[in-house]
Amino acid sequence: MTTTRRYPGDPEDPGLPYNAFAKECPSRGTLEHVTGRWGALTLGALSGGSLRFNELRRRVGGVSEKMLSQTLHALERDGLVHREAQPTNPPRVDYELTPLGHEAARRVLSLIHFLEDSMDDVLLARESYDARGAR
């Protein structure tokens, strides 16, 4: 399906109902929720199964309570994360990926793992870049 697109954002491609390259397209917002500072890691962390808020927070190193809460709300509103409140005392809330969220998370994790596996090359490129700048 993506192979018929000449290139993303091509203004002459009439076949794109949604186009994240266009400023006004609603898919832009969802892309930002999924990839934004914490969205990608939150989706990735949930791909192993449902987690409670504090478990998730430990999994996503460095995220604040406020930022994780905002991230989860945006992902829930977009239909990527399901929030399940158990009628227990104290109340217990679990977060899990929806089927759509699993599909998104699979692609996000493919990118995360690729970058993790490429870090030796990335760090060499940074050294080389910084050395050129210092000349």
Add this chain to the structure above:
Amino acid sequence: MTTTRRYPGDPEDPGLPYNAFAKECPSRGTLEHVTGRWGALTLGALSGGSLRFNELRRRVGGVSEKMLSQTLHALERDGLVHREAQPTNPPRVDYELTPLGHEAARRVLSLIHFLEDSMDDVLLARESYDARGAR
């Protein structure tokens, strides 16, 4: 290679030299360059071939000159984008993906296209979420 990981960020998984879920890992920074507000769209736009700065800026709707410049510098430093200055008058600067950048862009585009294709479901989920909130 990714199939042997029990889940991303698992503290008991000893096989991960880089782990974007860990706050201090340098792969976290690269993930943010690639997925951050403009990184994903910049990589995606360059996947069709090299572009000049202003061509790229038109392709990535809504990006400011300053933000595109910062995004390109970060991607260049990470070895994902190559900047080629032609010795012409006026000087002409082309940006293109490196082989590593192409690999990253392929994964980013897979995510972008998936989200674009899922927007009908996302917008329905938002309506339903907002209706629940209004009850």
